[in-house]
Amino acid sequence: MIVEYTGRQTVVTAKLKTQAEAGLARVAKVANRCTSTHIILTEDKYRKIAEITVQCRGDQLVATCEAVEMEVALHDALQKVEQQAIKHKKRFDTVRDHPRPIPLPLEAV
Template sequence: MNVEYTGRNTTISPKWKQMADQELGRIDKLLGRSVGAHVIFTEDKYRMCVEVTLVAANETLVATNCQDTDMLVALHDALKKIESQAIKHKERRMTVERHGKPDSAEPLIELAEVPQSSAAA
C-alpha cells in the first residue's frame, strides 16, 4: 500500500509513522485490495488533528475531526474510525456476494396429469 504523510505546522515523528503503518497494514489485510492512504497531521495551538483518507478498490474511506491534545491519541481515534468503516464496507460487500436473487416459487414447466385407465376394475 502506498502511504503519503503530510505535516501541517508540525514535523512527523517516526513513532507516528510506525503506528500509522502498523494499523493501516491491518486495515489493508481486512479490505484485501486497498490502493493507497493519505495521513495528514495538523497542529493548531493546543489542538492536534489527524485526518486519514484510504482509497479502496470501490470506495474511499475518510476519517476527519479526530482531535486531542496528544497526537498519538488523535491518530488512534482516526485509525479506529477507518477500521470501523472498513469492517462495514467488507460486511456490506460479503452480504451482496453471498445473497443472490431469490428463486421463484413457481416452476418453469407445468407437468400434465396422466389419465388413469378405466380397466382397473
C-alpha cells in the same frame, strides 16, 4: 500500499509513522485491494488533528479525529478507518452470500 504523510504546522516523527503503518496493516487485512493512503497531521493552538484517507477498491474510507496529543488523534482515526473497512466488507459479504431470488414464471390462467 502507497502511504503519503503531510504535516501541517507539525513534524511527522518516526514514532507517528510506525504507529500509522501498524494501524494501516490491520486495515489492509480487512479491506481488499487498498492502493493508497494519505495521512494529514495538523496542529492548531491546543489541538492536534489527524485525517486519514484510504483508497480501497473504488471506495474511499475517510476519518478525522481531534485530540490533545497527536498519538491519540492518530490512534482514534485509525480505529475509525478500521471500523469503516469492517462495515464495508460485511456489506459486500452480505450481498454475495444472499443473492436475489430468481422470479418464477407466471402461469397462464
